[in-house]
Amino acid sequence: MTAPDSLSVWLRVRREAEWRHAPVLRRVPSGSDGFRTWCEGPVRRRDPVRAERLLAAHALALADAARLVPLSFAVLSGWQREILGGPQAPFRANDAYAKAGRERYGLTPRTRADFASCLRETTDPDLPLAARAARVYLDVAFFHPFADGNARAALVALVHVLAREGIVLPEVGPLQTTRYADDPAGAADLATLIGVLNRRRL
Secondary structure, rough: OOOOOOOOOHHHHHHOOOOHHHOOOOOOOOOOOOOHHHHHHHHHOOOOOHHHHHHHHHHHHHHHHHHOOOOOOOHHHHHHHHHHHOOOOOOOOOEEEOOOOEEEEOOOOOOHHHHHHHHHHHHHHOOOOHHHHHHHHHHHHHHHOOOOOOOHHHHHHHHHHHHHHOOOOOOOOOHHHOOOOOOHHHHHHHHHHHHHHHHOOO
C-alpha cells in the first residue's frame, strides 16, 4: 500500500498553524555562531568531510544573506551542491520517501511551483521572522526537493532566512529533532524554539 502524501498533509498544516503567535526575535550580541559550532563539533567528529561541505554551504548562505539574495530553488541548489559535493542538485523527479518509508512526499505538476511560492514567503514582512524561519525549515523538509541531504538543506535555509535580518542563533542542535507533517503544534513549537535559542547566550 502506498503511504499517504505527507506533502499534501504539510501544506494543510502550514495553512492552519498559528504562525502569527511566534515570538519576536532580537538582534543581540552572540558569542558564537551555532551552526559553525555544530559543524566544528559533533559533525566534524562524526564525518570531517561532511563538516567541511556544510561549512562551505553555510558560507554561501551567509554571503547570499548579506546581499539580501531572495531564496529560490536555484539558490538552494547552489548550496546543496556544496553539501553533497556534487556538480548538480536538481529537483527530484519522483515521489520521495523518508522515516523508513512511513512518509511519502508526492510529486505533481504543481509541486515545484508550490515550493517556489513557499520560498517567496520567507520575506513576508507581515509574518514574524521566527515563523518564517521555522516554516522554511519545514517546507524544505516536507517538499523534500533533493534526492539526498534535505535535512541539511532545511537547516541552511533556516540560517539564511534569519541571517538576512541580522539574527545568528548561538545553538542549532535543538532544532534537529524528528518532525512530522501532520503536527500543527509541533510546527508552531519550532518557531517558539527559535525564539528561545535567540535569547540563549553561550
